[in-house]
Amino acid sequence: MRWREAGVVLCLSLSTIAARGDESDQRVAVAMTAPEKAFVLGQMRLFVKSVEQIVSALSVSDRAAAAEAAAARGAQRFQAENAMPPTLGPKFPETWRSFGQPMRKGFDELAKGLTEGEDATRALARLGELMRNCVACHESYRIVDARD
Numbered sequence: 001m002r003w004r005e006a007g008v009v010l011c012l013s014l015s016t017i018a019a020r021g022d023e024s025d026q027r028v029a030v031a032m033t034a035p036e037k038a039f040v041l042g043q044m045r046l047f048v049k050s051v052e053q054i055v056s057a058l059s060v061s062d063r064a065a066a067a068e069a070a071a072a073r074g075a076q077r078f079q080a081e082n083a084m085p086p087t088l089g090p091k092f093p094e095t096w097r098s099f100g101q102p103m104r105k106g107f108d109e110l111a112k113g114l115t116e117g118e119d120a121t122r123a124l125a126r127l128g129e130l131m132r133n134c135v136a137c138h139e140s141y142r143i144v145d146a147r148d
Helices: 003-020 034-059 063-072 075-081 094-115 120-140
Strands: 028-032 141-145
Touching (some): 034 063, 034 094, 034 120, 034 141, 063 075, 063 094, 063 120, 075 094
Parallel strands (some): 028 141
């Protein structure tokens, strides 16, 4: 199958899934207001951006840039720079927290390892562990609009 044909098949598959609606989605629904949802989705985009920066930096052996990108998503920087909506924390199921908190600590550990001279192979293995956490959370939860 050529790339173009594969793209068409993927688009058709995604359209079929979307057409089924939420009833086929077995993930736990977490209701959020528009500002809460915007905050969470913004954080997710920042995670993806940092992962791209880490991989790109490691591909050119720039451990310092990779460490900075990892530190940007770590727990220490998050607590200092981000103001989570006060209504959001209580809405997170406990298992959601079990994904998020270790992930931020994992980014801190990745940054520390890179700063201390950890090689790219070990750093990528750590990043893979973090990404498995992302995948598990996305497979478990979905955000829905809160009904006011």
